[in-house]
Amino acid sequence: MIFKEFEPKVSFRYTLQIAGTGIDAYTCKASSLPSLDQGEIVIDYINTDFKVKGKSRWQDITVTLYDPCDPSQAKAVHDWISIQHHNSLLGSDGFAFSEYKKIITLKMQDPRGGTVEQWNMVGAWVSAVNWGEADWANEEAKLIELTIKYDYAFLV
Numbered sequence: 001m002i003f004k005e006f007e008p009k010v011s012f013r014y015t016l017q018i019a020g021t022g023i024d025a026y027t028c029k030a031s032s033l034p035s036l037d038q039g040e041i042v043i044d045y046i047n048t049d050f051k052v053k054g055k056s057r058w059q060d061i062t063v064t065l066y067d068p069c070d071p072s073q074a075k076a077v078h079d080w081i082s083i084q085h086h087n088s089l090l091g092s093d094g095f096a097f098s099e100y101k102k103i104i105t106l107k108m109q110d111p112r113g114g115t116v117e118q119w120n121m122v123g124a125w126v127s128a129v130n131w132g133e134a135d136w137a138n139e140e141a142k143l144i145e146l147t148i149k150y151d152y153a154f155l156v
Contacts, residue, residue: 003149004063006120006136007110007111008116009108009116012144013108013109013111013140014031014106014107014108014109015028015061015106015107015109016028016031016104016105016106016107017104017105018080018102018103018104018124019102019103019104019105020102021076021077021079021080021102022071022075022076022079022080023065023073023076023077023080024071024073024076027065027066027067027068027073028063028064028066029064029065029143030062030063030064030066031061031062031063031064032061032062032063032118033061033106033119033137034058034059034061034119034121034150034153035058035059035061036056036057036058036059037056037057037058037059038053038054038056039053039054039055039056039057040052040053040054041053041054042080043090043102058121058152059155060127060147060148060149061085061104061147061148061150062119062145062146062148063125063145063146063148064143064144064145064146065077065143065144065146066141066142066143066144067131067132067141067142069145071145074131075145076080076128076130076147077126077131077144080100080126081126081129082106084099084124085099085100085126096123096125097123099124100125101123101124101151102124103120103121103122103124104120104121104124104148104150105118105120105121106118106119107119117155118155119153119154119155119156120153120154120156121148121150121152121153122150122152122153122154123150123151123152124148124149124150124151124153125148125149125150126146126147126148127147127148127149128146128147129144129145129146129147130144130145131144132144138148
């Protein structure tokens, strides 16, 4: 077996953009990539069975954001939720496709910043958010963690 030189993709070279939310790409500290679960259907036949593919289900991703003083990403996330997902003061929800569902684009980059892999996650929305914690003993940057559901993803 002969070794062939290659440039590996590395997990720290990426950008993540969430269109129409005010969340800035440079504040994204970490993100999981899309993952897919292929369900199964079991067909029983006499004394055996066989399996065929069931529904395809895209799994949630987790996005971790830094929260700078200005512009506040906590406010950007809150606005995406309260203006487009659900307004707690009014008790009203937004429309899925015209308001709160977005497209997330995650681009893996080569050493010079060129795109070598691009995932588009369509119909993305926040299913859970943790705005971090305040702690006098902690010297770390404040982080926001989002759990995001989406309808489907594709690799460009």
